[in-house]
Amino acid sequence: YSINAGNVVALKIYQSNKITVGDFTATKPNVKSVSCRAVGPIPTPDGETYENYIRNALISELQIADSYSSEGEVVLTGNLNEIKPNSVSGNWKISLTVNSSNGKKLTVDELYDFKTSYYGETACNQTAQALMPAVQNLIGKLVTNAEFNNLVN
Numbered sequence: 001y002s003i004n005a006g007n008v009v010a011l012k013i014y015q016s017n018k019i020t021v022g023d024f025t026a027t028k029p030n031v032k033s034v035s036c037r038a039v040g041p042i043p044t045p046d047g048e049t050y051e052n053y054i055r056n057a058l059i060s061e062l063q064i065a066d067s068y069s070s071e072g073e074v075v076l077t078g079n080l081n082e083i084k085p086n087s088v089s090g091n092w093k094i095s096l097t098v099n100s101s102n103g104k105k106l107t108v109d110e111l112y113d114f115k116t117s118y119y120g121e122t123a124c125n126q127t128a129q130a131l132m133p134a135v136q137n138l139i140g141k142l143v144t145n146a147e148f149n150n151l152v153n
Helices: 005-014 050-064 120-129 131-143 148-152
Strands: 020-026 033-036 040-043 075-086 091-100 105-113
Touching: 005 050, 005 131, 020 050, 033 075, 033 120, 040 120, 050 075, 050 131, 091 131, 091 148, 105 131, 105 148, 120 131
Parallel strands: 020 075
Antiparallel strands: 033 040, 075 091, 091 105
């Protein structure tokens, strides 16, 4: 995962909050790869589950923004409602619900479009490469949402 500068800037305002990120679950738990045509699977970069990939991406963004603590007052947990790539139409569909220890919750959805190909191997490579920017956009939609402030305060 690579940090997104816009997400970090959005998270810097929470430096005094020191947000903790708890466990992330998934509606379809423990998925580490998805099928892509007849070419084969698209695994996460480190072979972790998709829910943990997104959780770790959020932690990375918070750490770079100096807004993360392993012992913060507010704990965010999440559920990966859906993650579905489409190598034919060229998009990743991701839905995430984040719950706060303060009782608030927020659901964000990302439909990330990318250039695809008629050829299976090329299309699947492009699908795999589009995962990271899709997750960056998902986190961006979360942390720039006006309701995010209610989660962390």
